[in-house]
Amino acid sequence: MVKRSALPGFGLSLGLTLSYLTIIVLLPLAALVLKAVQMGPAELLAVVSGPRALASYRVTLTMAAAATLFSGLYGLLLAWILVRYDFPGRRFLDALVDLPFALPTAVAGLALTELFARNGWFGSLLSPLGIEVAYAPAGIAVAMAFTSFPFVVRTVQPVLEDLEADAEEAARMLGAGDWQIFARVILPMVLPAWVAGCALGFARSLGEFGAVVFIAGNLPFETEVTSLLAFIRLEEFDYPSAAGLACVMLLAAFVMLTITNLLQARWLRFAERS
Amino acid sequence: MREPTARRAGDAPLVRRTLIGAGVLLTLLFLVAPVAVVFVQALAAGFGPYLQNLAAPDTLHAIWLTVLTVLVVLPVNLLFGLAAAWAITRFSFRGKSFLVTLIELPFSISPIVAGVIYLFLYGAQGLLGPWLQQYDLRIMFSVPAIILVSLFVTSPFVARELIAFMQTQSSEDEEAARSLGASGWQMFMRVTLPNIRWALLYGAILCTARTIGEFGAVSVVSGNIRGQTNTLPLQIELLYNDYNAAGAFAAASVLALIGLLTILVKALVEEFGPRERNEQS
Numbered sequence: 001m002v003k004r005s006a007l008p009g010f011g012l013s014l015g016l017t018l019s020y021l022t023i024i025v026l027l028p029l030a031a032l033v034l035k036a037v038q039m040g041p042a043e044l045l046a047v048v049s050g051p052r053a054l055a056s057y058r059v060t061l062t063m064a065a066a067a068t069l070f071s072g073l074y075g076l077l078l079a080w081i082l083v084r085y086d087f088p089g090r091r092f093l094d095a096l097v098d099l100p101f102a103l104p105t106a107v108a109g110l111a112l113t114e115l116f117a118r119n120g121w122f123g124s125l126l127s128p129l130g131i132e133v134a135y136a137p138a139g140i141a142v143a144m145a146f147t148s149f150p151f152v153v154r155t156v157q158p159v160l161e162d163l164e165a166d167a168e169e170a171a172r173m174l175g176a177g178d179w180q181i182f183a184r185v186i187l188p189m190v191l192p193a194w195v196a197g198c199a200l201g202f203a204r205s206l207g208e209f210g211a212v213v214f215i216a217g218n219l220p221f222e223t224e225v226t227s228l229l230a231f232i233r234l235e236e237f238d239y240p241s242a243a244g245l246a247c248v249m250l251l252a253a254f255v256m257l258t259i260t261n262l263l264q265a266r267w268l269r270f271a272e273r274s
Numbered sequence: 275m276r277e278p279t280a281r282r283a284g285d286a287p288l289v290r291r292t293l294i295g296a297g298v299l300l301t302l303l304f305l306v307a308p309v310a311v312v313f314v315q316a317l318a319a320g321f322g323p324y325l326q327n328l329a330a331p332d333t334l335h336a337i338w339l340t341v342l343t344v345l346v347v348l349p350v351n352l353l354f355g356l357a358a359a360w361a362i363t364r365f366s367f368r369g370k371s372f373l374v375t376l377i378e379l380p381f382s383i384s385p386i387v388a389g390v391i392y393l394f395l396y397g398a399q400g401l402l403g404p405w406l407q408q409y410d411l412r413i414m415f416s417v418p419a420i421i422l423v424s425l426f427v428t429s430p431f432v433a434r435e436l437i438a439f440m441q442t443q444s445s446e447d448e449e450a451a452r453s454l455g456a457s458g459w460q461m462f463m464r465v466t467l468p469n470i471r472w473a474l475l476y477g478a479i480l481c482t483a484r485t486i487g488e489f490g491a492v493s494v495v496s497g498n499i500r501g502q503t504n505t506l507p508l509q510i511e512l513l514y515n516d517y518n519a520a521g522a523f524a525a526a527s528v529l530a531l532i533g534l535l536t537i538l539v540k541a542l543v544e545e546f547g548p549r550e551r552n553e554q555s
Contacts, residue, residue: 006449006452007364007365007448009360009462010361010364010365012357013357013358013360014361014365016353016357017354017357017358017373017377018373020354020429021376021377021429024422024425024426024429025376025379025426026376027395028388028392028394028395028426030401031395031400032391032394034394035401074300077293077296077300078297080284080293080297081293081297084282085290085293091541093298095541096301096306098537098540099533099537101480101483102533102536102537103308103530104486104487104506104529104533105487105490106511106526107312107487107529107530107533110514110523111308111311111526111530112308114315114523115308115311120311121307121311122303146308165282168282168283178284178289181283182283185283186283206384207383207384207386207387208384209385209386209490210490214511214514227384227385227386227387228386230387230390231386231490231494234389239393239399242390246386246390246391249386249387250383253384257379
């Protein structure tokens with residue numbers, strides 16, 4: 001690594017990076033932590049364990065889980081057909097997967113609400129069947145799934161692409177059918193990446209705001225997610241509650257970040273071994 | 275790539291057709307329909323009313339504020355991304371992996387939390403609140419807050435793309451330029467920049483798209499003052515809550531168009547960028 005010190009700009013680039021991160025990332029985070037410390041553990045615990053807060057965690061977690069279940073299956077299906085098959089429009093479909101990342105969440109929320117409203121394209125078909133999506137818990141899951149499924153596709157896709165045909169051929173020669181090959185050979189190899197993608201999507205869903213507020217109906221205890229409750233507390237100038245809820249969300253984000261990092265590290269080890 | 279003769283799992287025509295059909299159908303319902311409905315609703319009353327909705331003074335101001343935010347945020351985060359990627363990929367130092375985690379941290383933080391932490395830093399009740407008041411400086415609920423929180427939310431985009439790309443490149447070209455007597459600036463402009471231009475463009479596209487579309491974080495810090503601190507995504511919500519659906523969809527159609535352009539340019543960069551990279555390596 002001595003060789004690399006032949007290049008200029010180490011002090012300047014690292015100094016710039018650290019200063020910027022301090023001002024833009026660390027200082028604001030420290031401000032929230034300081035606020036929480038000032039409140040003290042008793043008050044903090046009280047604001048994050050109120051009935052409305054607990055209900056918001058329940059709504060957020062269950063709907064994020066439902067969204068992740070859908071994203072996991074739909075994302076795996078898309079990754080599979082994009083990698084394994086060649087068909088007209090494949091590249092277009094591939095590009096389209098990035099749409100939820102490129103489309104502002106407010107637009108996604110507005111569009112999904114319009115589609116699933118009672119007089120909307122989908123809502124007018126679902127409503128007579130007794131299925132309510134807009135302004136109901138299911139709407140939250142739909143919005144979360146929309147913004148998070150590309151994570152699954154984009155983590156599974158490269159692993160599927162790198163799969164060599166020889167393991168499949170060996171299984172086939174030993175008499176395995178397609179389904180057995182998929183379940184016993186392909187799935188175990190793709191599983192770590194799939195779980196990592198689902199975890200990324202789940203983490204994103206826990207914090208989602210823009211897409212959810214349009215479609216959720218935002219009824220306390222029923223369709224109110226934690227991010228929205230934090231926002232409402234701010235509008236009520238109830239800063240301690242907002243700080244407490246933000247701390248809970250930050251903690252959840254750190255837990256999810258650790259899990260995905262561990263999963264990805266595990267997957268890398270797995271990839272190196274094979 | 276692969277031997278075309280080898281039949282692999284799932285290649286049976288029926289399975290293949292079923293899976294492609296299911297994937298395409300779900301995508302039409304789940305991805306294409308939302309974009310389509312935005313344009314259909316925006317143009318429901320015809321093209322004239324559509325343009326009138328877009329030309330509403332508050333909407334025009336929201337568009338201008340969104341553009342202004344991008345004009346500040348993009349150059350700053352380009353500079354940050356270049357500095358971070360240069361330090362991380364060209365030198366070895368302790369705590370590097372921690373630094374990378376720190377750079378990517380804003381990706382994991384909910385937009386609402388991003389807004390809240392800025393409120394507790396610059397707000398009247400915040401850490402710097404008393405100090406700012408003393409000098410009669412106002413950051414919260416004004417344009418600077420929108421810019422700052424956008425900087426936070428989009429800071430990892432350029433850096434991550436550049437770090438990922440520059441890690442795959444050796445620093446030989448740059449070292450050669452130095453040993454031939456190029457100054458640091460000449461080396462950067464003539465060797466580094468041409469090599470990384472596609473990754474840089476890719477990061478810039480993602481950063482711009484997110485800056486334009488950020489909703490939650492901006493929503494917390496902007497104060498939603500009509501015609502003053504409303505960016506385009508906030509304007510959509512405001513119009514929608516005013517029961518002005520036509521106006522909301524008109525504003526949304528602009529953002530949807532930008533979103534479509536983003537994935538188009540991204541696909542083009544992926545198509546033409548790597549080919550050039552291969553030629554060089």
